[in-house]
Amino acid sequence: MNFDFPQLLKSLQLKVTPQRLAILEIMRIADTYLSPEEVQEQVQQRANGKVGLPTIYRNLEELSAQGVISKILHPNRQLYYYFCANRDHHHHFVCLACRTVQDLHDCGCAEMASQIDGQVEFQIMQALGTCRRCCTQNA
Template structure:
């Protein structure tokens, strides 16, 4: 199912530009999470003059709007993943094959019960090895 990237950008009150559209397309066609440098490399074939700061800025704007997801890797590198699921959910990140899976469980209500207060924001990401990587004996990438 094709994505309506122009509408996504308009909903975020972001100007629809060829670079933003190409950034979304690059992320949507990736099957794993990707680094800003990988996105930059993909876009260089389409745009002779695109700087890494432009890529970073576009990725941050899209992540702030919830169109893409930031993946916080244990190596302290920041990666990005296009997730079309707009409902409240979290992610399981395989550190070997770099796939990202939706987690429908949250546990926020339980946290609020334990602290006796109200959580205003939260980030939940589970890192590990997916079943296929476990069975293949793969190790987490550095």
């Protein structure tokens, strides 16, 4: 992963705006997944200024579409986002209690794809639950 965000944005043909840089930086240092509103709060704290929620939504979606951050589908039907430096093909296990994310490497994606009679455009593979740490604490 390229941590030179200005350059990263340029390579994606996106303008280098302070808002985008702030969003990327917040996402990078977060160690849990965040909701758009949480991203807004933290961006505003950091920048000491206002950033509109539509801007947050738009950028998170763009960055997610470009594969820079990953989207998390929560059972509560809200969207969350997570910055993952790992560029290899992999999936996530999401702890709903502490909001941490584990990378999962081995998967059957290729095997599954080979069974599909058509062209895959979206693929969702995600496990959600309670990580061992949280399981232990609540036991």
